[in-house]
Amino acid sequence: MKFKLIFIILSCFGLYAFAQQDFLSPIQNSWEVIGNNFEFNYNNSDYCDYFLVSTRDREMRLSPGKNTLYRVPKERYNRTDPEFLPSSYKVYKGYFPEKLHPGFLYSLPVKNGDSVVYKVNTKRRTLNYLFMIENLDTVYAVRSGVVCKNMDQGLSESKGNFGGVGNLLVYHLDRTFAQYGLMSKILVTPGQNITVGQAIGVASIKQYVSISFFYLDRNKFVGVNPSGFPHTYFNPVFHTTEGDLKIEEGKNYICEWAPEVITQEMTKKEKKKYDKKNRLNADK
Numbered sequence: 001m002k003f004k005l006i007f008i009i010l011s012c013f014g015l016y017a018f019a020q021q022d023f024l025s026p027i028q029n030s031w032e033v034i035g036n037n038f039e040f041n042y043n044n045s046d047y048c049d050y051f052l053v054s055t056r057d058r059e060m061r062l063s064p065g066k067n068t069l070y071r072v073p074k075e076r077y078n079r080t081d082p083e084f085l086p087s088s089y090k091v092y093k094g095y096f097p098e099k100l101h102p103g104f105l106y107s108l109p110v111k112n113g114d115s116v117v118y119k120v121n122t123k124r125r126t127l128n129y130l131f132m133i134e135n136l137d138t139v140y141a142v143r144s145g146v147v148c149k150n151m152d153q154g155l156s157e158s159k160g161n162f163g164g165v166g167n168l169l170v171y172h173l174d175r176t177f178a179q180y181g182l183m184s185k186i187l188v189t190p191g192q193n194i195t196v197g198q199a200i201g202v203a204s205i206k207q208y209v210s211i212s213f214f215y216l217d218r219n220k221f222v223g224v225n226p227s228g229f230p231h232t233y234f235n236p237v238f239h240t241t242e243g244d245l246k247i248e249e250g251k252n253y254i255c256e257w258a259p260e261v262i263t264q265e266m267t268k269k270e271k272k273k274y275d276k277k278n279r280l281n282a283d284k
Contacts, residue, residue, distance in 0.1 A: 040070040046149045048171035049095035053224045094216035097175040106142045106236040108255040127233035128212045133203040141198045145170040149190040181210040
């Protein structure tokens with residue numbers, strides 16, 4: 001009888017919890033029995049962080065995997081207590097950067113030694129670079145990071161699928177994003193760690209590729225809702241043969257895969273391996 005009662009309670013909570021969510025979302029919630037506790041967990045199936053905020057002003061960072069919001073001892077568990085009911089919630093892609101490095105160097109999205117020109121897409125409210133790249137030429141990563149499963153940054157959890165309209169979203173180590181768009185083919189997969197200068201896609205027949213750079217901004221949140229669009233877009237510093245600078249619209253720049261750009265986010269072990277490989281290549 002006791003087991004049957006617990007099963008009924010869990011079933012009721014399961015129906016309530018799942019009624020609050022979209023099954024296509026990378027964020028799912030559920031009650032689970034763990035030892036002597038009831039746990040209310042959010043499962044993040046994406047490869048980037050999300051920010052959760054509830055109507056009771058509870059907030060948390062949802063890292064990839066299982067994240068426990070409530071842990072309630074069985075003897076205190078009461079399905080009529082509002083404190084333990086799954087609350088309505090919102091989630092936003094990304095998490096607030098601890099510290100942004102304004103001088104971090106990005107590469108241009110073309111092959112080492114190739115040139116590229118860009119213009120700003122004025123048809124969008126977001127800051128969006130349109131790099132002029134020849135039809136079906138390879139597109140290269142401007143920075144290292146992990147490929148997200150969900151491609152739409154949106155105001156809340158995305159409903160899009162990987163590969164839609166040639167989009168590729170990459171999450172960086174400092175919690176910023178780069179979103180590549182309008183590619184005819186994507187060469188990497190969700191969850192894959194990519195490095196700066198790695199081939200990630202193929203340009204479309206329209207002969208340009210779009211890239212935008214943004215992060216989730218803590219300053220835009222007041223209570224449970226952001227005041228407007230929750231992400232802030234920025235102009236990165238690109239490394240070119242002319243030096244490190246914020247590139248100008250309509251001007252031609254040449255890509256250079258310099259060691260200081262490639263090794264910026266490497267561990268000491270990775271950097272040592274990279275330096276050794278370069279020495280061996282130089283001796284040949």
